[in-house]
Amino acid sequence: MKELLERIQTEGVVIGDSILKVDSFLNHQIEPSFILKIGREIADRFSGERITKVLTIEASGIAVAMAVGLALGVKVVFAKKGHASTQTGDIYTAPVYSFTRQEEVNIFVSSKFLTPHDAVLIVDDFLAHGQALKALVDIVRQAGSVLVGAGIVIEKQFQGGRESLQESRIRIESLATIKSMREGKIEFA
Numbered sequence: 001m002k003e004l005l006e007r008i009q010t011e012g013v014v015i016g017d018s019i020l021k022v023d024s025f026l027n028h029q030i031e032p033s034f035i036l037k038i039g040r041e042i043a044d045r046f047s048g049e050r051i052t053k054v055l056t057i058e059a060s061g062i063a064v065a066m067a068v069g070l071a072l073g074v075k076v077v078f079a080k081k082g083h084a085s086t087q088t089g090d091i092y093t094a095p096v097y098s099f100t101r102q103e104e105v106n107i108f109v110s111s112k113f114l115t116p117h118d119a120v121l122i123v124d125d126f127l128a129h130g131q132a133l134k135a136l137v138d139i140v141r142q143a144g145s146v147l148v149g150a151g152i153v154i155e156k157q158f159q160g161g162r163e164s165l166q167e168s169r170i171r172i173e174s175l176a177t178i179k180s181m182r183e184g185k186i187e188f189a
């Protein structure tokens with residue numbers, strides 16, 4: 001997606017050699033018209049597939065997931081982080097280690113919202129080490145839903161998330177794939 005690559009180059013801020021901030025349109029300020037285009041593009045990559053739900057993780061996945069859900073005409077479920085004390089009934093849960101925050105959190109989804117009748121497309125803003133995606137795949141499996149694939153806005157290839165998910169045989173579509181970010185220079189694959 002050419003426009004996305006251009007905006008990452010012009011607006012992205014590299015922290016160290018591994019963190020990319022795209023706060024101007026995705027992670028802090030949200031630009032609805034652009035996020036809708038991103039959502040449409042992810043939906044198009046999976047055209048022809050039966051998809052009944054989009055699944056993401058709070059908070060920064062929600063805007064993109066909503067755009068994908070809108071394009072597909074399906075509901076969006078977001079996994080919540082932290083304690084499930086406010087949740088009543090059965091839940092699916094999985095741990096996620098965050099390299100950016102250096103902490104482990106549990107995410108959970110109510111069993112009301114994902115069932116064996118669902119065919120699920122996972123959506124997230126970034127794929128880095130693959131921890132968040134792995135946990136979401138785990139939740140889809142717990143629910144007994146069909147896993148259609150994952151649509152990612154920005155994949156940081158050098159952090160190995162895709163390889164770490166090889167065993168789950170998940171189809172991953174990324175709109176922008178970054179090969180390296182050494183010395184603040186963003187190089188696309």
Ligand code: 5GP
Nearest residue numbers: 018019020027126127128129130131132161
């Ligand atoms: P992973 O679990 O694949 O290591 O990391 C993916 C999650 O961490 C995403 O949900 C995303 O919110 C966050 N993340 C990972 N790398 C970055 C980054 O470079 N920039 C931002 N803004 N978020 C990131």
